[in-house]
Amino acid sequence: MTTLLEPPAQYTPPVDDVPIVINRSVSRADRIFRLVMVSSSATVLLILVAVVVFLTKNGWQAFTKGGIHFLLDATWSPDSGHYGAMPLLLGSIAIAVVAVLIAGPISLAAALMINEYAPIKIRGFLTGTVDMLATVPSIVYGFWGLELVSNLQAPPAKWLVDHFGFVPFLRTPTPGEFVQSVFACGLVSAATIIPIITSVSREVISQAPRDACEAALGLGGTRWGMVTDVILPFSRNGIVGAFLLGFGRGLGETMIVVLILSKANHLTTAIMGPNGLGSIAKQITEDFQTGSPLAKSALIFLGLVLFGTTLLVNVVARLVVSRGSK
């Protein structure tokens, strides 16, 4: 009986039972490597900061003189003390809005066609073509617009103004040529943003759940029913983001506007005729080389305004797209 409940030998933990310390020291080469990587990323950050700093520093003079009138006044003539960027800012926005209104539905149709309607064999080819067209330079689009499109759109624009002049945006205070209008710029800019919107929204549409699409068809739905009830609700955010990206691109469009838009900046709601709104990019391009120091400073501040607006639109667009694709 004595051996039955013999107390166990006292357990003594080994003294050295501690986790092995792995020598995780980073070699000198790797430390330099990390430094290089971080500094290259910092350079990218620095460039953006430098852009903002340089534009602010050089544009500050005009902004302090103009003050709040800079954004609110309707006359742009810095040498005589008028800093009204309103017609320019509104013009840039109007061109981008017209471009998105025209390009949006067309690009959405193209994206749906590539993903859902086209024969499977040519889908890859069509996707490639759209991407390819995104690389055609905007000066070429602008030249094409100047020589061909703005002349083609003039008679229909005149007809619209003549017959539907009571609609606010179509009324024009100075009837005349319809070639150099905000509308013409928007139309040509639409051609440049079609590839962008098509490519992004095609990407989003292709991520719609395939099984739900097949289920909709299998239950006897039509293809259009599948598009409206499965694909569009799923990819709504992404498509809005794609439109915003196109809008951002339209805002910054320079060469098309420089080549086509008339040299005027009047605060008006008419977008078809000449003597309409101006454009920031156009004003900078045309007057920057020849302007007085004060005018230059004002133009640089305008550039900052354009930069800020575009960044804002782009950040919002990216957020919407990334939330849509989750």
Add this chain to the structure above:
Amino acid sequence: MPGATPVTPLPGADRPHRRQRVGQAALTEGLGSAFAGLALVWVIFTLTGISAPFGLVVCWLGTFLIIYGVLCRMRYGILIAKDRLATVGIWSGAIIAFIALAGVIGYVFFKGFAAVFGGFPHFLTADMTQLGGNAKVSELGVGAAIVGTVEQVAIATVITVPLGIMTATYLASNNGLFARTVSAVVDAMTGAPAIIAGLFVYLLWVVPHHTAGKTGFAAALALAVMMLPVVTRAAQEVVAIVPGSYREAALALGAPEWRVLLRVILPTARAGLMTAVILGVARIAGETAPVLFNAGGFAGYNWNPFSGQQDNLPLRIYELIFQPGKVPIQAAWGTSLVLIFVVLLLFMLARRLGSGKRGGRRFVAWARSRRTVDADL
């Protein structure tokens, strides 16, 4: 389940069934409605004496849609009618898009053909110093502009590519506040207006150098500002596809981080990185606004990008358009054709490399083998 007989699916049974064949009836209905619409609009236009080709087409499209919609509604009901109309709408939208886009390239080719191919290599080698007076198109050329574009884009690429790829690798393997900030900045800068890059470099580089400021190098700097976010963004996506296990395996074998980047990540992602870089090059080769204030636009040959003004293809188009007379416009079309050719060539090259035999195939093969392993488990 042991004992159950394995069901072997019929070949092709997992493919979705699609009804895409256009039937005889649908064809008749469509063509009939189109003809009826055209006839109706034609009669109305003739009776009222309107002659407007554009209006005719628009009214024809409208009438066609109405007739076709009503017809389908009567024969098949509202659902099918909506589907048919939507199909017509989507196809017309897509066709408009492709016509507009193909129209640009076709029109430039049509207009620029004579300038480029009349006395063929001359237009590519001569410069624009003869411009003005009564020079003919055959005396002009874009040689100087090609030299400028190639040198400026090359300098911009040399600056951008190491910076962009290192940043991309850093962003792909880090997720801290700093990395996220940089990533957001890159995203935001991708869509920044081109004219801003031009203004920035003008203020940064050209103004401090006074009269000697406008050089090919200044233009290259502006192009680099445009190109950096494009390359970084694309490279970030490419590096992110490199399987994490490659990196971990190399690190576990004791490789230092810099060797992992040079020997594992970059070689695996090579095809994709080449595509990213070439797409960036194609993008900036066509940019006008960044070089507008910075290159100077000297009409003759200048081989040295670091001193003296230089020409550039898009800039040359811009300057030619504002010259009086017909000859500069013809030359501008020729220059546009050359520019489009260069850009599209670069794009095709990028596509070829991207879908290339080496990196691409190997990765696909890897992904496939991976999937079968998962299925066996």
